[in-house]
Amino acid sequence: MPMSGNNNEHESESESRFDASLGLGDFVVGERSDPLAPPAGFTEWRRGAVAWAAALYEPNMLGSADARTSIQYDGKAQSVINLCSYNYLGLANHPEVIAAANKTLAKYGMGACGSPMLSGMTDLHRQLERTMAQFLGREDAMLFNSGFGGALGTLSGLLRKSDVAILDNRSHLSLRDGAVLSRCRLGRFEHNDPASLEAALARRKDKRQLVVIEGIYSMDGDFANLEDLLNVAEAHNASVFIDEAHSMLACGENGRGAAEIFGVEDRIPLVYGTFSKAFGALGGFVAGSSETLDYLRFYAHSYVYSCALPPVVVGAILKAIEVATREPQRRTRLWENANYFRAQLNALGVNTGDSTTYIMPLVVGDRERMYRLGHELRARGLFVAPVDYPAVPEDRICFRACVTANHTRADLDEALNIVSDTFVPAQLQHAQRSNYAG
Numbered sequence: 001m002p003m004s005g006n007n008n009e010h011e012s013e014s015e016s017r018f019d020a021s022l023g024l025g026d027f028v029v030g031e032r033s034d035p036l037a038p039p040a041g042f043t044e045w046r047r048g049a050v051a052w053a054a055a056l057y058e059p060n061m062l063g064s065a066d067a068r069t070s071i072q073y074d075g076k077a078q079s080v081i082n083l084c085s086y087n088y089l090g091l092a093n094h095p096e097v098i099a100a101a102n103k104t105l106a107k108y109g110m111g112a113c114g115s116p117m118l119s120g121m122t123d124l125h126r127q128l129e130r131t132m133a134q135f136l137g138r139e140d141a142m143l144f145n146s147g148f149g150g151a152l153g154t155l156s157g158l159l160r161k162s163d164v165a166i167l168d169n170r171s172h173l174s175l176r177d178g179a180v181l182s183r184c185r186l187g188r189f190e191h192n193d194p195a196s197l198e199a200a201l202a203r204r205k206d207k208r209q210l211v212v213i214e215g216i217y218s219m220d221g222d223f224a225n226l227e228d229l230l231n232v233a234e235a236h237n238a239s240v241f242i243d244e245a246h247s248m249l250a251c252g253e254n255g256r257g258a259a260e261i262f263g264v265e266d267r268i269p270l271v272y273g274t275f276s277k278a279f280g281a282l283g284g285f286v287a288g289s290s291e292t293l294d295y296l297r298f299y300a301h302s303y304v305y306s307c308a309l310p311p312v313v314v315g316a317i318l319k320a321i322e323v324a325t326r327e328p329q330r331r332t333r334l335w336e337n338a339n340y341f342r343a344q345l346n347a348l349g350v351n352t353g354d355s356t357t358y359i360m361p362l363v364v365g366d367r368e369r370m371y372r373l374g375h376e377l378r379a380r381g382l383f384v385a386p387v388d389y390p391a392v393p394e395d396r397i398c399f400r401a402c403v404t405a406n407h408t409r410a411d412l413d414e415a416l417n418i419v420s421d422t423f424v425p426a427q428l429q430h431a432q433r434s435n436y437a438g
């Protein structure tokens with residue numbers, strides 16, 4: 001097993017004392033008398049003998065979220081190929097987007113300095129609402145100061161205690177938290193499984209039901225099985241909400257997400273997305289009928305009781321939409337890169353799960369091996385995200401790689417060489433040992 005890039009004596013010793021049975025899922029207990037004091041095991045995991053593992057989290061970026069950037073690693077600046085960013089179309093650092101942000105900043109200053117409901121918003125916010133509504137062919141759109149807050153506010157603002165929200169069991173936490181906050185009954189169906197959705201809907205025929213799905217699932221990088229799931233929802237007269245966080249602007253001929261690809265936009269009454277991914281900025285939006293959104297504006301707490309997006313961000317988003325619309329080749333490049341990288345990984349024997357998109361898990365299936373490899377990859381200049389349980393089941397502990405339009409073939413080939421030198425032999429060695437032991 002290759003040792004980590006943090007190869008000083010202390011950390012090597014720490015690695016040898018790594019307790020792989022402990023992970024983030026083990027520390028959700030209130031074991032001490034003061035709720036402000038975290039479980040002792042967590043503090044040990046974060047700061048003690050196994051801190052080298054947790055050190056992969058919250059990496060310090062030293063540059064922009066571009067295809068190649070620099071992060072702090074092992075006390076030094078480390079150049080990396082960046083497969084950790086959602087800057088799918090390269091708009092976060094596009095010169096025109098930066099110029100638009102500068103111009104907006106000069107005119108409007110930094111903050112909106114108040115809730116949109118009470119203190120209002122700028123003409124630019126209104127322009128972005130109209131732009132999003134037109135872009136998506138909807139009557140209206142509203143903006144949130146965070147993607148997470150948008151999902152949370154929309155679901156908790158519309159669902160009521162007597163309702164049922166039925167979520168795919170791989171749904172993002174913002175969706176689950178939004179449903180929990182509404183205090184509605186929570187149902188789940190097996191990931192992408194129409195029969196399981198059918199069974200969940202049949203259980204509560206007498207209630208108002210909302211089916212919650214995602215365009216692209218953010219850990220697995222697979223599309224929702226939209227056509228089949230919609231058929232089931234419609235057969236039960238259930239409404240549908242789609243989270244297009246990872247698909248909006250990056251999928252479909254015009255960038256209108258997974259629903260555009262599958263030709264089902266008019267069957268989904270409420271669409272939500274974030275500006276933090278392909279748009280390269282920050283914030284969330286929801287688009288649908290003006291009747292629904294008029295109501296939601298007064299009942300989404302994360303909208304009513306939280307400051308509007310900074311105008312500078314709104315100015316940047318408007319420009320990003322203009323560039324993405326004018327240059328559809330960015331989407332083409334993104335998809336070519338994604339298909340190339342996934343095919344090459346698979347040729348190396350790397351398990352990319354169900355991914356068919358630019359998000360791909362590199363499945364390790366073992367916590368300790370994942371953290372050791374995580375250090376080795378960073379030390380070699382490959383920046384991928386560690387994904388541990390409970391974000392994924394234990395047997396799918398993985399790295400998540402996100403390919404973007406700005407990666408060159410040379411970037412992707414270098415990344416593949418690093419994977420081939422490190423990840424592939426570690427997985428092979430493990431498979432051989434397991435076969436031998438079996």
Ligand SMILES: Cc1ncc(COP(=O)(O)O)c(C=O)c1O
Binds near residue numbers: 283
């Ligand atoms: C599917 C999904 N929905 C919502 C969000 C929240 O978006 P934001 O990061 O913009 O708050 C994320 C974030 O990654 C996501 O993956």
